[in-house]
Each structure stands twice: as C-alpha cells, then as structure tokens.
Amino acid sequence: MKYFALLRAGLLRRKGRTLLTLLSIVAAFVLFGFLDGVRTVFQHGADNAAVDRLVIGSRLSLIQPLPLAHKARIEQVDGVVEVAYSNWFGGIYQDRKNFFPNIAISPEYFDLYPELVIPEDQKKAFLATRTAAIAGRKLAERFGWKTGDRIPLQATIWPHKTLGNTWTFDLVGIMHGTDEDDQRFTNELVFRYDYFDEGRTTGQGTAGWYVVKISDPARAAQIASAIDALFRNSDAETKTQSEKEFNLSFAKQFGDIGLIVSAIMGAVFFTLLLLTGNTMSQGVRERIPELAVLKTLGFPDRLVMGLVLAEALLLLTGGGVLGLALAAAGLPAASRHFGGQIPPLAVSGESWIVGVAIMLLLGLFVGLPPAWRAHRLSIVDALAGH
Amino acid sequence: MVRLAGVKKNYQRGRQTVEVLHGIDLDIASGEFVALMGPSGSGKTTLLNLIGGLDTPTAGTIEVAGRRLERLTSAALAGWRAANIGFVFQFYNLLPVLPAWRNVELPLLLTSLSAATRRRNALIALELVGLAARAEHRPRELSGGEEQRVAIARALVSDPKLLVCDEPTGDLDRHTAEEVLGLLQTLNREHGKTIVMVTHDPKAADYAGRRVMLDKGTLVAAGA
Numbered sequence: 001m002k003y004f005a006l007l008r009a010g011l012l013r014r015k016g017r018t019l020l021t022l023l024s025i026v027a028a029f030v031l032f033g034f035l036d037g038v039r040t041v042f043q044h045g046a047d048n049a050a051v052d053r054l055v056i057g058s059r060l061s062l063i064q065p066l067p068l069a070h071k072a073r074i075e076q077v078d079g080v081v082e083v084a085y086s087n088w089f090g091g092i093y094q095d096r097k098n099f100f101p102n103i104a105i106s107p108e109y110f111d112l113y114p115e116l117v118i119p120e121d122q123k124k125a126f127l128a129t130r131t132a133a134i135a136g137r138k139l140a141e142r143f144g145w146k147t148g149d150r151i152p153l154q155a156t157i158w159p160h161k162t163l164g165n166t167w168t169f170d171l172v173g174i175m176h177g178t179d180e181d182d183q184r185f186t187n188e189l190v191f192r193y194d195y196f197d198e199g200r201t202t203g204q205g206t207a208g209w210y211v212v213k214i215s216d217p218a219r220a221a222q223i224a225s226a227i228d229a230l231f232r233n234s235d236a237e238t239k240t241q242s243e244k245e246f247n248l249s250f251a252k253q254f255g256d257i258g259l260i261v262s263a264i265m266g267a268v269f270f271t272l273l274l275l276t277g278n279t280m281s282q283g284v285r286e287r288i289p290e291l292a293v294l295k296t297l298g299f300p301d302r303l304v305m306g307l308v309l310a311e312a313l314l315l316l317t318g319g320g321v322l323g324l325a326l327a328a329a330g331l332p333a334a335s336r337h338f339g340g341q342i343p344p345l346a347v348s349g350e351s352w353i354v355g356v357a358i359m360l361l362l363g364l365f366v367g368l369p370p371a372w373r374a375h376r377l378s379i380v381d382a383l384a385g386h
Numbered sequence: 387m388v389r390l391a392g393v394k395k396n397y398q399r400g401r402q403t404v405e406v407l408h409g410i411d412l413d414i415a416s417g418e419f420v421a422l423m424g425p426s427g428s429g430k431t432t433l434l435n436l437i438g439g440l441d442t443p444t445a446g447t448i449e450v451a452g453r454r455l456e457r458l459t460s461a462a463l464a465g466w467r468a469a470n471i472g473f474v475f476q477f478y479n480l481l482p483v484l485p486a487w488r489n490v491e492l493p494l495l496l497t498s499l500s501a502a503t504r505r506r507n508a509l510i511a512l513e514l515v516g517l518a519a520r521a522e523h524r525p526r527e528l529s530g531g532e533e534q535r536v537a538i539a540r541a542l543v544s545d546p547k548l549l550v551c552d553e554p555t556g557d558l559d560r561h562t563a564e565e566v567l568g569l570l571q572t573l574n575r576e577h578g579k580t581i582v583m584v585t586h587d588p589k590a591a592d593y594a595g596r597r598v599m600l601d602k603g604t605l606v607a608a609g610a
C-alpha cells in the first residue's frame with residue numbers, strides 16, 4: 001500500500017491528539033466487548049433451551065409457589081409425558097462470595113434433563129439417600145469435594161425446622177452436562193425435594209416451578225394453554241412457557257440486558273462519534289495547505305478524499321480491534337473474578353462481526369465530512385490562504 | 387511551450403465580479419527562463435496558476451506543453467499537472483511529518499513505479515539539488531534554503547518539462563536566495579527545463595533570460 005506513509009503521516013502529525021483519540025476508541029470497544037459478552041451469556045441460556053420442555057410458574061410472579069397437588073392434574077393433560085418440580089434453595093457455602101445455584105429437585109428431574117450426565121450407581125445412591133446431594137463437576141473441583149463429603153449450606157430463605165440455619169447434605173455423586181459449554185449442570189448443586197420440603201419451616205407442599213416434558217414440540221403452545229386452563233380461576237393460577245421463554249423471563253428479572261447494553265453502547269458510541277469527528281475535522285482543517293499541495297502535485301480530488309477517509313477508518317478499526325482484543329483477553333479473568341456465578345464470558349464471533357461493523361460505520365460517519373471537504377478544496381484558494 | 391491568447395480571469399468578490407487579468411497574450415519558448423514581475427496584486431500568481439493548470443481562465447486560450455488547458459476537467463488537469471509541471475512555492479509546502487525523500491517521492495506515488503524505483507528517483511533528485519545527505523531529515527530539521535531545495539527536488543522528480551515558481555526566494559535571505567536561483571539557472575541551462583518564475587526582486591530576475599511585466603492585470607512591457 002504505497003499511500004501508507006502518507007496515511008501514517010496524517011495520523012502522526014499530532015501524536016498526542018491521535019493517541020488520546022485512539023485511547024478513547026480502545027476504551028469504548030473494551031466496554032463494548034465486556035457488555036456484549038455479558039449480553040451473549042444471558043442469551044445463551046435461552047439459545048440452549050430444549051424445545052420439548054415447558055416450564056410452569058405461578059401466573060403472579062416467578063417467586064410465587066404452586067401447590068404440589070398440581071402435579072397429578074398436569075400429568076393428565078394430553079401431550080404431557082412427565083412432570084418434575086424444583087425449588088430454588090439459595091443456600092450459601094461458607095461465604096456469600098462462593099455463590100452457586102443450589103436447587104431441590106424431584107426424582108423425575110433426571111428423566112427431564114437427558115443432558116445431565118451422572119453414573120448410574122450415583123443416581124441410585126441419590127434416590128436411596130434422603131440427605132443426598134449431587135454437585136456439578138466444576139463446582140466439586142472448585143471446592144475440592146469428593147463423594148462421601150458432608151456439605152453444609154447456610155439457608156437464606158428456608159431455615160430448617162430443627163437444625164436452624166445450617167442444612168447438611170451428603171455428596172453422593174458428581175454430574176456434568178453432555179455439552180461441555182453448557183455450564184448449567186457443572187456449576188450447580190441439586191438435592192432431594194422430599195428432604196427439603198419436610199425440613200423447611202414454611203411453604204410445605206408447594207413447588208417453586210414445574211418442568212414438563214411434552215410428546216410433540218409442535219404442540220407446545222396448545223399444551224401450555226391446556227395446562228393453564230386447568231387452573232384458571234383457582235387460587236394458584238399458572239403460567240406455562242417454553243423453556244426458552246422461561247429462561248428469557250428469568251434473565252429479564254435482572255432487567256432487559258440487551259436493551260441496557262444497547263443503551264449504554266449507544267451513548268458511548270455517540271460520544272465517540274462527536275469526539276473523533278471533532279478530532280478528524282480539526283486535523284483536516286490544519287492540513288488544508290498540505291492537502292492543497294497534494295492536489296497541486298496532481299493527486300486527483302477523489303484520491304485526496306480517499307486518503308482522509310482511510311485515515312478515519314484506520315483510526316477506528318485500529319483502536320476498535322485493539323479494544324475488542326483487550327476485552328477478549330480480559331474477559332476470562334473477569335469471569336474468574338465472578339467465581340462461577342455466571343458462565344464464562346468471552347467475545348463471541350457475533351460480537352466481533354457487530355463490533356467491526358460498528359467500527360466501519362463510525363469510520364464512515366467520522367471520515368466522510370472532512371473527506372468531502374478535502375474533495376472540494378480549491379487549490380488556488382487554499383494556497384492563497386483563503 | 388506556453389502560449390496564451392486573450393486570457394481573462396474573473397474573480398467573484400461577494401456579489402461583485404472583478405476582472406483580474408484583462409486579455410493576456412504571452413508566448414514562452416521551450417528552454418526559456420522567464421521572470422514574471424509586477425506590483426503586488428497585479429495578477430502574477432493568478433497568471434502563474436493558469437499556466438500551471440491549477441485554475442482555468444474565464445476567457446481566452448491556454449496551451450502548455452502541447453495541450454489546450456481551458457476546457458480540461460479538474461481530474462484531467464490533475465493528471466496533466468502530474469506529468470508535465472513542477473511547482474515551487476514561496477513557503478516550500480513540505481509535509482512536516484515526512485522525511486525529505488518521502489516528500490520528494492510524493493509525485494511518484496501517482497505513477498506505476500515500484501517502491502524501490504521511487505526511492506531511487508527521489509534520491510537522485512535530492513542529489514541534483516545537493517541534499518542527498520539530508521534524505522532522512524524532516525523539514526523541521528532543515529534550513530529554509532534546504533527546505534526550498536527539497537521542494538525543488540520534489541518539483542523535478544517526475545521530470546516535468548516546465549517548472550512554475552511563485553516567489554521561490556521570497557522567504558529566503560540574500561545568500562540563500564542566490565543559491566536557490568543558481569540552482570534554478572543550472573536546471574534551465576544544463577537540464578533544459580523551461581522555467582516561469584514570479585518574483586518581486588530585480589536581482590532575482592537577473593537570473594532569468596527574459597522579464598515579463600504585469601501591471602493591474604495587463605502585460606506592460608516585455609524585454610530582456
């Protein structure tokens with residue numbers, strides 16, 4: 001690229017200013033990389049959802065329990081194959097920072113989640129031991145747990161009738177997911193619903209939510225309305241959703257991540273647009289005599305315009321790629337800091353594509369006005385200092 | 387080499403149209419070194435810009451290096467300038483971030499020459515103006531006279547037939563000016579370059595073979 005020396009000369013003319021602009025571009029794209037990584041993770045749960053599972057919660061709110069008596073009636077609905085139920089326990093292991101999901105499950109859970117992998121003998125041990133628990137592989141590695149260990153959890157929502165705040169579980173197995181990327185099963189702890197339900201001081205005879213396996217994904221909507229119809233006008237109305245909808249609405253409890261990310265990045269990129277736009281047009285204004293000289297030497301208008309535009313694109317893509325690369329390098333460390341509370345963050349291929357598109361778009365927005373000005377620049381006027 | 391007939395140039399000043407050149411007829415033969423003189427505001431730069439193809443006349447015909455310029459588009463003029471004209475200005479107009487040889491190389495970027503050939507030709511042009519040793523220096527590290535010689539090397543590098551200089555010594559002290567003028571004279575005598583040079587300075591005009599006087603947009607006297 002024979003014009004590279006010229007481009008570099010344009011950018012290096014004011015090293016300090018270019019560096020500052022570059023830094024703000026880098027910073028904006030580091031932020032973009034991080035936020036888009038978080039957004040991707042929240043959407044990941046929804047993307048990984050199975051199509052043959054429905055989740056039933058209370059129509060009122062996600063945290064409103066449903067009677068266990070619903071189970072038998074749900075099983076009667078045409079198209080329902082099997083029904084499991086669970087409850088969020090929210091226990092703490094040693095320290096609040098050690099957060100991981102811990103959930104009470106009914107025995108059908110294993111049938112409903114074929115992607116949950118566990119040795120057959122460990123599953124048997126679970127079904128045979130009231131106080132049994134199964135830990136995800138990563139979780140067990142993180143805390144050095146082995147089968148046979150007794151694991152104490154501090155209750156946050158559900159104190160035990162006689163034991164007070166400390167529940168104790170016997171670890172009988174280690175599970176993982178069929179898909180190694182699927183963090184769900186490798187990072188959670190599950191234990192028996194009957195032990196949980198009898199031990200807790202309130203809420204006996206209720207479930208946090210039901211999970212239903214259906215015979216035909218194509219009939220999902222119909223089956224869901226049939227289930228909800230069963231309990232309409234009762235004390236405990238239900239809201240049945242596909243697993244994907246449920247995961248999305250679960251994520252929405254934390255706010256609409258996609259919207260928040262877009263709003264923040266919109267503001268950041270708008271600021272960047274003003275900042276680099278200003279830098280670029282200032283830079284071109286200062287170089288009017290130089291650009292006029294290039295034209296005098298026979299550089300066509302379009303070439304001079306292209307050089308200015310290329311400068312803007314180079315600045316934006318250079319800073320942007322650097323920023324995204326830094327985010328990609330930093331995200332694993334950031335995930336570790338969260339200690340498994342969220343799945344590993346990464347800059348996805350999709351983030352790269354969107355990111356590069358934004359860089360090019362910003363480059364055009366920022367570069368076109370001064371480039372056009374350079375195109376129209378009259379040699380005679382510029383040389384005369386008009 | 388240069389033939390102007392009935393050349394007029396108008397400028398728009400606000401709502402007013404001002405005629406700056408009132409029908410110039412001028413012939414310059416190949417190999418001439420012409421000094422264009424006249425009071426400030428008489429239209430010297432305007433005339434020079436027309437000859438160099440930087441601007442187009444309002445009326446009249448301009449033929450330079452065998453080409454009629456008055457009807458060329460700006461893109462065509464740009465290509466024509468690159469091939470035929472070397473420019474030297476009062477304020478050198480070098481790009482400050484580029485080393486001397488990169489400045490000299492600039493016109494060659496428009497050719498299909500290889501990078502190595504471009505660099506070699508740039509160094510040859512610098513050698514011609516006696517600055518080969520300063521090839522890697524930036525304009526800031528050069529004296530005014532040296533900067534002007536780099537600008538002359540840049541004007542020469544694509545081997546144009548005509549050099550157009552607007553007060554090339556206007557910003558230099560007497561001694562340095564004489565060096566630069568001597569260089570232009572050498573280029574004219576030994577390398578056969580046709581030169582049109584605007585100057586205020588009668589001593590500078592002595593280096594030229596002919597003087598052309600402009601006053602209020604009209605050629606008043608031409609003599610040796």
Ligand SMILES: Nc1ncnc2c1ncn2[C@@H]1O[C@H](COP(=O)(O)OP(=O)(O)OP(=O)(O)O)[C@@H](O)[C@H]1O
Pocket residue numbers: 380381384386397398399406424425426427428429430431432433
């Ligand atoms: N782009 C322009 N727009 C309007 N008027 C112009 C423009 N360029 C030159 N003029 C006017 O045309 C006249 C001639 O200008 P020109 O620059 O050719 O004079 P000059 O002889 O080169 O003067 P100087 O010796 O000061 O450089 C002046 O009155 C000037 O104000």
Ligand SMILES: [Mg+2]
Pocket residue numbers: 430431432552
């Ligand atoms: Mg002038």
